[in-house]
Amino acid sequence: MAGNSGKTIRFPREAKPERGAGAPAPIEVADLTVTYHRKPVLRDINLLIKEGGLTAVIGPNGAGKSTLLKAIMGIIPLASGEVRVFGEPIDRSRGLVGYVPQRGSVDWDFPTNALDVVLMGRYGKLGLFQRPRARDRETALACLEKVGMAPYAGRQISQLSGGQQQRVFLARALAQEAEVYLMDEPLAGVDAATERAVIEILKDLQARGKTVVCVHHDLQTVTSYFDQVVLLNLRLVASGPTESAFTPSNLRATYGGGLTLLSDVLETLERSGS
Amino acid sequence: MNSSFWILLTACLVAVTCGLVGTFLVLRRMVLMGDAISHAVLPGLVGGFLLSGSRDPLVMLLGAGAVGVLTAWLTEWVHRSGRVDTGASMGVVFTFLFALGVILVSAFAGQIDLDPDCVLYGEIAYVAYDTVLWGERDLGPRAVWLLGGALLFNLFLIVAFYKQLKICAFDPELAESLGIRTATYHYLLMIATAITTVAAFESVGAILVVAMLVVPPATALLLTQRLSGVLILASLIGCLSAGLGYSLASAADCSIAGAMAVAAGVLFLLTFLFSPRHGLVTRAWFRQRSLLAEE
Numbered sequence: 001m002a003g004n005s006g007k008t009i010r011f012p013r014e015a016k017p018e019r020g021a022g023a024p025a026p027i028e029v030a031d032l033t034v035t036y037h038r039k040p041v042l043r044d045i046n047l048l049i050k051e052g053g054l055t056a057v058i059g060p061n062g063a064g065k066s067t068l069l070k071a072i073m074g075i076i077p078l079a080s081g082e083v084r085v086f087g088e089p090i091d092r093s094r095g096l097v098g099y100v101p102q103r104g105s106v107d108w109d110f111p112t113n114a115l116d117v118v119l120m121g122r123y124g125k126l127g128l129f130q131r132p133r134a135r136d137r138e139t140a141l142a143c144l145e146k147v148g149m150a151p152y153a154g155r156q157i158s159q160l161s162g163g164q165q166q167r168v169f170l171a172r173a174l175a176q177e178a179e180v181y182l183m184d185e186p187l188a189g190v191d192a193a194t195e196r197a198v199i200e201i202l203k204d205l206q207a208r209g210k211t212v213v214c215v216h217h218d219l220q221t222v223t224s225y226f227d228q229v230v231l232l233n234l235r236l237v238a239s240g241p242t243e244s245a246f247t248p249s250n251l252r253a254t255y256g257g258g259l260t261l262l263s264d265v266l267e268t269l270e271r272s273g274s
Numbered sequence: 275m276n277s278s279f280w281i282l283l284t285a286c287l288v289a290v291t292c293g294l295v296g297t298f299l300v301l302r303r304m305v306l307m308g309d310a311i312s313h314a315v316l317p318g319l320v321g322g323f324l325l326s327g328s329r330d331p332l333v334m335l336l337g338a339g340a341v342g343v344l345t346a347w348l349t350e351w352v353h354r355s356g357r358v359d360t361g362a363s364m365g366v367v368f369t370f371l372f373a374l375g376v377i378l379v380s381a382f383a384g385q386i387d388l389d390p391d392c393v394l395y396g397e398i399a400y401v402a403y404d405t406v407l408w409g410e411r412d413l414g415p416r417a418v419w420l421l422g423g424a425l426l427f428n429l430f431l432i433v434a435f436y437k438q439l440k441i442c443a444f445d446p447e448l449a450e451s452l453g454i455r456t457a458t459y460h461y462l463l464m465i466a467t468a469i470t471t472v473a474a475f476e477s478v479g480a481i482l483v484v485a486m487l488v489v490p491p492a493t494a495l496l497l498t499q500r501l502s503g504v505l506i507l508a509s510l511i512g513c514l515s516a517g518l519g520y521s522l523a524s525a526a527d528c529s530i531a532g533a534m535a536v537a538a539g540v541l542f543l544l545t546f547l548f549s550p551r552h553g554l555v556t557r558a559w560f561r562q563r564s565l566l567a568e569e
Contacts, residue, residue, distance in 0.1 A: 037357070037527055066554040070447070073450070073451045074450075075447055075451055091453065094452060097451070099447070099451040101445065101448060101451075105447060106444060106445045107444070110301065110443070110444045111301075111495060111498065111499050111501050111503070111504050112500070113499070113500070117444075120437075120445065122439075123441055123452055123453075124436050124452035124453060129434055131436070135496035271353075
């Protein structure tokens with residue numbers, strides 16, 4: 001509903017039958033292969049992300065989870081295949097997608113403060129030579145407020161805790177005012193309070209009709225936080241609603257079944273009789 | 275106008291020009307790229323000189339920009355396609371280009387007014403005597419014109435593309451995801467580095483150029499936590515180093531460029547020890563005081 005309001009989104013030239021007559025899906029990945037030094041890191045991925053879903057991307061280390069997000073964002077080259085965002089190539093729909101890289105991917109000693117980092121989320125909406133306007137500052141401050149970080153707006157980013165840094169990253173994505181949010185491990189290494197705050201914001205985004213895709217590492221919380229799940233290990237193992245796709249057999253196929261952590265999750269799943 | 279004035283003006287122009295572009299090199303952890311480009315531009319200069327037959331500043335800056343891009347591109351290419359570590363590929367590319375330049379200079383020594391010693395150490399003491407003539411009129415030292423041009427280029431780049439340079443330095447992945455082409459700004463920065471080093475090295479030498487690219491920004495980063503603050507402070511610290519270095523050189527009758535680089539190093543050391551927030555001594559002192567307060 002609210003998903004596409006106010007934006008011009010064209011229908012794809014060839015609408016796929018399974019999607020019906022509705023608007024194009026927020027994210028559609030077809031036959032995607034990504035290679036690194038000629039070695040495939042993602043192979044033949046076909047994936048459809050539904051509008052308004054809260055999706056977890058799970059899989060073992062090196063399964064290609066971050067690579068999948070970067071491929072969708074168009075920041076790494078695709079060996080083959082195609083990605084469409086609302087039926088358009090990513091270069092024509094960047095303004096509709098917000099991206100949260102892994103917290104560890106940047107240098108937190110950079111000379112800047114929390115508000116400035118959030119303002120960077122507005123850069124995509126500014127012209128080549130344009131500087132952030134008063135309106136962008138207000139939006140950025142409001143986004144910091146939403147993640148409970150308004151009192152730290154002027155704080156140098158290296159003086160923030162890990163959880164606070166993650167919240168600043170989340171606020172920056174909110175400042176992008178996107179329709180789809182791709183987040184790389186927004187819950188990795190954060191404190192319990194931040195985890196609750198982040199989840200609250202994800203649910204709020206969903207309630208407003210936005211689509212959220214998160215790389216997630218904690219199998220214990222998948223069922224309680226996410227309604228859709230993508231299981232990945234170089235190839236796509238399964239994807240769909242959590243209750244039907246997050247099954248012991250799919251998890252074994254994804255992780256190989258050797259993990260002790262995995263057996264705990266499998267036990268709970270089997271006990272709950274799913 | 276007297277020679278001291280021109281020497282100090284030249285040195286301050288070097289300091290500000292280098293400080294602006296050096297800040298971004300330091301933040302992007304590409305300091306060695308400044309070192310590499312400052313040496314690699316030599317064959318470009320000789321080539322430009324042989325082709326045009328003059329030391330026209332414009333030809334020199336264009337040649338420098340071209341070789342700067344070439345150095346950055348070759349480094350990336352050797353790194354990517356040969357799977358060679360970036361540092362190693364940079365080392366291979368710039369020493370090769372520099373050596374090529376040295377051969378060219380010595381082979382065409384009769385025709386070229388370039389002295390390898392001068393390239394490394396510079397001769398800022400004589401800066402006032404190499405002037406630009408417009409017909410009969412003396413328009414002031416060549417170095418001042420070259421550096422002024424480089425400074426304007428850097429200022430334009432930073433004022434026009436401040437947000438792009440900032441986001442590319444802090445979070446290149448987000449920049450790409452927003453449709454900001456990080457490669458474009460990488461090469462613009464490399465062109466600025468090449469132009470800066472070429473404009474500066476004839477008068478002050480490659481060693482002071484590298485010092486001015488790195489040391490004042492590194493010092494400023496210990497003192498301020500805003501990018502704009504780092505840019506301004508790096509420029510001021512560079513000028514202060516130039517002034518202190520010149521006084522030292524006058525007093526001790528030693529190499530002016532060398533004294534300026536030493537002054538920059540001493541200012542860094544003092545900041546490193548006594549900076550209010552990060553200083554080694556300052557932190558130890560605060561720790562001591564809080565321990566005493568606890569007792």
